[in-house]
Amino acid sequence: MDIINCSFALDKCSPELEAVLRKAKLKDIIVMCSTADEGENTDEVWPAAYYRRQQDKAQKFENIFPIVGCDEHGKFSKYANEGAGRYMFRGEDVDASSTDPTLPIEAANVQGSSVATAIATGVASLILACYRMVRHMLEKESTPPDLVNACFFNISEPLRKSNAQDRTRLVIKWDKFFPVGEDDIRDTANFLEYMAILFNSIS
Numbered sequence: 001m002d003i004i005n006c007s008f009a010l011d012k013c014s015p016e017l018e019a020v021l022r023k024a025k026l027k028d029i030i031v032m033c034s035t036a037d038e039g040e041n042t043d044e045v046w047p048a049a050y051y052r053r054q055q056d057k058a059q060k061f062e063n064i065f066p067i068v069g070c071d072e073h074g075k076f077s078k079y080a081n082e083g084a085g086r087y088m089f090r091g092e093d094v095d096a097s098s099t100d101p102t103l104p105i106e107a108a109n110v111q112g113s114s115v116a117t118a119i120a121t122g123v124a125s126l127i128l129a130c131y132r133m134v135r136h137m138l139e140k141e142s143t144p145p146d147l148v149n150a151c152f153f154n155i156s157e158p159l160r161k162s163n164a165q166d167r168t169r170l171v172i173k174w175d176k177f178f179p180v181g182e183d184d185i186r187d188t189a190n191f192l193e194y195m196a197i198l199f200n201s202i203s
Contacts, residue, residue: 002128002144003030005121007114009038009045021047024063028143031064032121034113035084037077037091048084063145065124065152067091069116074159074170080113085168087152088159089123091116120171124148127177130195137196150202151177 004024010017024031033048044052048066066084069077069091076082077092094115097108127148135141142150155177156169174180177198185191 001027001029003032003121003124005118006031006033006047007117007121009034009036009048009113011043011045013046013049017047018050021050021061021064025061028145029063030124030145030148031061032117032124033064033066034117035066035068036081037069037079037113043081044084045081051086052084062149065120065148067113067117067120068168069111069113070170077111077113077116082168087120087156088168088170089116089120091119094119120152123171124152127151131199134192134196134199137192139200147199154202 021031031047033051034045035048036043036045047064050061051064051066064086066086068080068082068085068088070080070088071077071092072090074088076088091113092111093109094111095108096110096115128144131142131147152171153169155173156171157173158169179185179191179194185194
């Protein structure tokens, strides 16, 4: 196991939850967490709050990734806790309709930091899958939390206008990691070479 997706937010912490998170930290397991975005309650929620709470302590939870939702233009979700996140992913009006041609096509837009967290989890999983494909070609190895954080940082930018300017980063620059052009990749060997160069440059 490399990633635990926590697309939920608890209003209280507990010794049992912290114990599980410490075990995940020891095993270098990433924990993607939703942040508060319901109603007027934008106080800290758990397990996301462990990341900020532990920043001044020796034992930091660097494996925890609090995710804040935003719209397609990078604007925070309505009730988002702007200062609670580590990275922002789109979580507004996300098309969740089925791509299965045998099923009825119905519009199904979903929203919230839980959606953004699920997307962040998917992107992180893809990063780790690509990493394992080229690990033998790399100059050094990285732990899953360090690797994903480096990749997220590489494809993000700091917020220009926000009270979280120096903290939460907006993940938008997909073309700095994933090949997006029709002719970007010629074949499998070219893809592996591309990914190896990329990981060597950011790890």
